[in-house]
Amino acid sequence: MRTVVAHGTGNQNVRELLEELTDAQILRLFCTSTGLTRPVASAASISRLANRRVFAMLSRDQLSTAPSRELVRQAIKKIPLDALSRQTDTGKALGAQWVAASTDKLAARRLRADDDVAYGYLGQSTSLFRRATRLGVATALEAHHVTVRTALRLLENERHIHPEWLPLIDTSTLAKHRESGVEEIRLADVIISPSSQVTESIREVDPHARVRQIPYGSPTTSTSHDPISWDGKEPLRALFVGRMQPSKGIAYVAALQHHFGSRLRLRLVGHRPRLDLPVMRRLISSAEYVGAVDRSMVFDLMRDSHILVLPSLFEGRSLAVLEALGHGLPAIVTAGTGTDDVVAHGGGIVVETGSEESLIKAVESVLNNPPRIEEMSTQALHTAQGNSWANFRTGVRETLEGLVRTHD
Known part of the structure; x- marks a missing residue:
C-alpha cells in the first residue's frame, strides 16, 4: 500500500x-x-x-x-x-x-x-x-x-x-x-x-x-502532574489560546473581561489581528497579552492558569482544549470547539455557542466555588489519559x- x-x-x-x-x-x-x-x-x-x-x-x-x-x-x-x-x-x-x-x-x-x-x-x-x-x-x-x-x-x-x-x-x-x-x-x-x-x-x-x-x-503528558487548584483568594487566572478572531469567540472573551474586571486575570496567547480596532485595544489593555509563543511556553502557561476559556463559534477539534486537558487545565468551551464531548466528562464546562450570558454564568459558578477547579482538573487529567x-x-x-x- x-x-x-x-x-x-x-x-x-x-x-x-x-x-x-x-x-x-x-x-x-x-x-x-x-x-x-x-x-x-x-x-x-x-x-x-x-x-x-x-x-x-x-x-x-x-x-x-x-x-x-x-x-x-x-x-x-x-x-x-x-x-x-x-x-x-x-x-x-x-x-x-x-x-x-x-x-x-x-x-x-x-x-x-x-x-x-x-x-x-x-x-x-x-x-x-x-x-x-x-x-x-x-x-x-x-x-x-x-x-x-x-x-x-x-x-x-x-x-x-x-x-x-x-x-x-x-x-x-x-x-x-x-x-x-x-x-x-x-x-x-x-x-x-x-x-x-x-x-x-x-x-x-x-x-x-x-x-x-x-x-x-490529547498530548501525552507526565502522569506525575498534580491537579490544579485555586483557593479563591487571588484573581482567577483565565487563559485564551488561539487567533484573536471572531471565529474563536474573542468578542465573548472581551465581554468576560469587561464583566468581571479585577476578579479575573485574563491572559491572551495567539496572533492579534492586523486591523487596529478600539475594542481590541481595550481588551489588550485590560488583559495580559502574551502574543504568539512556542508550544512549550503555552504548556507552561497552562500549568500556571486555573481555567481555559475558548468560546469558539466553529473549529474542527480544538487542539488547544485537548492540550489543556492533558495538562490538567479545566476548560470552559462551546460545542463550536469540537471538544464538547470530552469536556462534558467533567474536565470543564460546556456553554451555549454564541451566548455571553451562558459563558458569564459558567465563570461565575467557578468564582463562587473555588474547590471546583481542583475537581475539574482531576477529571481533565483522567479524561486526557483515555483520549490519546x-x-x-x-x-x-x-x-x-x-x-x-x-x-x-
Whole structure:
C-alpha cells in the first residue's frame, strides 16, 4: 500500500498521521511547503522556521517541498503591525490558503498511477483529488475544520450580535470561496472528521458522503502532574489560546473581561489581528497579552492558569482544549470547539455557542466555588489519559486499509 499525503504546513494531526503511516510502512510521499528531516543550525530566524518544520519520522525521499510561497508568507508576518494594517488585502491573498494551493499542485504532480491513496485536507486538495480520480487512485479527505458554507452562516449571525467587531468579520472574502472544499467532498472516497460539528457540516454539502468520525487526541503528558487548584483568594487566572478572531469567540472573551474586571486575570496567547480596532485595544489593555509563543511556553502557561476559556463559534477539534486537558487545565468551551464531548466528562464546562450570558454564568459558578477547579482538573487529567492520539492514528490507518481493499 502506497499513500501520498499533502498539507501546507504540518500541524499536530498531520504529524500523528505521518508517524502512523511510516510505522506501518505505507507512506510513499509527504508534500508540504517547507520541511526537513533533520534539524539545522544556521541563522537564528531561518533556523527557528526550519526546525519548526522538522519531520524526523520521514526519510529524505519521502519528503517533497514547495517552499517559495511559505517563505513569502513568513516575510509578510515580519512587517510592523501598523504598516501591515494598511495591506490587509495583500496579507489575506498571500496567506495560508495561498501556500496550501502550491502544495496541492505539487502533490498532484508527484502522484503516480501505482499509488493506492491520495490523502488531503479540506480546502487544500482539489488538484490532488482531480488527478487521483483520473488515475483511479483512492481519495481520503481529512476535514480538519467546518466547510466555508457553515463558517459563513455562523459569522453572519455574529455580525448582528457584535457589530463593534464587524471589521474583523470579513464574510465578503469568505463568500468568494463559498464553494471551497465542495468539490473535494464530492471527489472523496472517504472523509475523516474529528468532531460532530464537522460531520454535520460535511452532511450539509453531501448527505451521502462516507464519513468516519475519528476524534483527535490529547498530548501525552507526565502522569506525575498534580491537579490544579485555586483557593479563591487571588484573581482567577483565565487563559485564551488561539487567533484573536471572531471565529474563536474573542468578542465573548472581551465581554468576560469587561464583566468581571479585577476578579479575573485574563491572559491572551495567539496572533492579534492586523486591523487596529478600539475594542481590541481595550481588551489588550485590560488583559495580559502574551502574543504568539512556542508550544512549550503555552504548556507552561497552562500549568500556571486555573481555567481555559475558548468560546469558539466553529473549529474542527480544538487542539488547544485537548492540550489543556492533558495538562490538567479545566476548560470552559462551546460545542463550536469540537471538544464538547470530552469536556462534558467533567474536565470543564460546556456553554451555549454564541451566548455571553451562558459563558458569564459558567465563570461565575467557578468564582463562587473555588474547590471546583481542583475537581475539574482531576477529571481533565483522567479524561486526557483515555483520549490519546493512538486512537486517531489506528482509526485512520484502518480506514485507509479498508478503503484500498474495497476501491475499484
